[in-house]
Amino acid sequence: MTYELSSTSWGEEEIAALQRVIRSGRFTMGEQVRLFEEAFASKFGMKHAIMTNSGSSANLVGVAALSYRAARPLQRGDEVVVPAISWATTFHPLQQYGLKLRFVDVELETLNMDVSRLEAALTPRTRMVMAVSILGNPAALDVMREFCDRHGLILFEDNCESMGASLGGRPCGTFGDVNTFSTFYSHHISTMEGGLLVTNDREIDHLARAIRNHGWARDLPADCTLGTRHDDPFFEAYRFVLPGYNVRPLEMAGAVGVEQLKKLDAMIAIRRANAALFVKLFKDDPRFIIQREHGVSSWFSFTIILNPAVPLDRAQVMAALRNANIEFRMITGGCFPQHEAIKYFDYDLAGGIENATIAHTRGFFVGNHPRDLTAELTHLRRVLE
Numbered sequence: 001m002t003y004e005l006s007s008t009s010w011g012e013e014e015i016a017a018l019q020r021v022i023r024s025g026r027f028t029m030g031e032q033v034r035l036f037e038e039a040f041a042s043k044f045g046m047k048h049a050i051m052t053n054s055g056s057s058a059n060l061v062g063v064a065a066l067s068y069r070a071a072r073p074l075q076r077g078d079e080v081v082v083p084a085i086s087w088a089t090t091f092h093p094l095q096q097y098g099l100k101l102r103f104v105d106v107e108l109e110t111l112n113m114d115v116s117r118l119e120a121a122l123t124p125r126t127r128m129v130m131a132v133s134i135l136g137n138p139a140a141l142d143v144m145r146e147f148c149d150r151h152g153l154i155l156f157e158d159n160c161e162s163m164g165a166s167l168g169g170r171p172c173g174t175f176g177d178v179n180t181f182s183t184f185y186s187h188h189i190s191t192m193e194g195g196l197l198v199t200n201d202r203e204i205d206h207l208a209r210a211i212r213n214h215g216w217a218r219d220l221p222a223d224c225t226l227g228t229r230h231d232d233p234f235f236e237a238y239r240f241v242l243p244g245y246n247v248r249p250l251e252m253a254g255a256v257g258v259e260q261l262k263k264l265d266a267m268i269a270i271r272r273a274n275a276a277l278f279v280k281l282f283k284d285d286p287r288f289i290i291q292r293e294h295g296v297s298s299w300f301s302f303t304i305i306l307n308p309a310v311p312l313d314r315a316q317v318m319a320a321l322r323n324a325n326i327e328f329r330m331i332t333g334g335c336f337p338q339h340e341a342i343k344y345f346d347y348d349l350a351g352g353i354e355n356a357t358i359a360h361t362r363g364f365f366v367g368n369h370p371r372d373l374t375a376e377l378t379h380l381r382r383v384l385e
């Protein structure tokens with residue numbers, strides 16, 4: 001048996017959607033992307049959803065939009081409080097827009113930012129908190145929201161790993177001023193590659209639509225105040241208002257997204273049933289630290305940290321997993337300050353990052369899928385035993 005990290009969640013509906021697009025001859029961003037954006041915004045009870053070609057691009061567009069908004073834009077040298085564990089492209093746009101990162105350690109059990117350290121991370125230059133719910137498990141988003149409101153900070157929620165999770169009845173990916181999602185292959189829904197930026201802020205919506213598409217004004221509504229509309233349609237069609245990118249999604253990704261979104265709740269229910277078995281199999285074993293659910297997790301995957309208090313040989317454990325055809329990988333992107341790219345960043349540590357380091361060096365995850373994993377999880381338990 002091979003226990004894979006990820007597998008396709010597509011059925012006939014997605015294949016039919018792709019074929020409809022192929023037959024239509026319209027391949028780049030159009031009606032299907034618009035329909036997916038509308039469905040996505042409505043599903044999460046938000047006003048605006050802007051689809052991009054990846055979650056990374058959604059993060060980039062989000063940071064760019066915040067840097068070009070009229071009132072109190074992000075400026076070079078401003079500080080952002082970030083968790084020590086996330087994916088690399090949570091951090092890269094911050095570096096690219098000249099921001100300084102202040103890393104805060106995570107809790108070893110939830111793997112999310114330890115919010116008891118937020119006050120200590122605050123300086124007069126702090127402008128934003130980056131909230132990341134790791135691998136489906138909601139971070140303390142309510143605490144971060146309250147902290148940001150109290151200190152006049154922006155809350156940016158990178159929810160690329162936690163679609164379908166919620167905290168206190170509110171979906172993850174709706175707590176931030178800017179929120180992002182990924183629809184990459186292995187995620188809760190897959191559009192092959194893809195991502196979304198979600199917001200209730202009309203100005204951010206307009207900025208993001210321009211930045212996504214060459215920085216031009218063509219995708220903006222007639223009453224948009226970004227720049228000045230040209231009377232002559234010749235000039236209006238090519239009116240560049242911002243230094244943007246081309247990070248548009250394909251029409252095929254939008255069409256598949258519409259179908260996948262309809263299946264999201266059912267797929268999360270199966271992921272949660274698998275999680276119940278995983279927790280039952282591992283919760284009472286002191287050798288392994290598994291992720292403690294906070295709120296309602298959408299269980300992207302199952303994390304295991306080899307308890308540092310127990311003398312376990314990591315290499316031996318990994319060799320056993322490999323021999324048993326159990327795929328595994330680093331928890332998200334590991335502890336980011338451990339990576340070589342950090343030399344390009346302006347950053348400091350708001351206290352120690354011991355827990356993130358333990359998760360980096362002694363942690364890994366195995367896959368969760370929207371299908372029954374009883375056989376795979378039983379196999380995993382046997383091999384680790």
Ligand SMILES: Cc1ncc(COP(=O)(O)O)c(C=O)c1O
Nearest residue numbers: 054055056087090160161182184
């Ligand atoms: C927390 C986080 N942010 C951003 C991304 C980037 O998403 P994408 O792979 O769609 O670019 C990922 C990817 O898995 C992620 O885990």
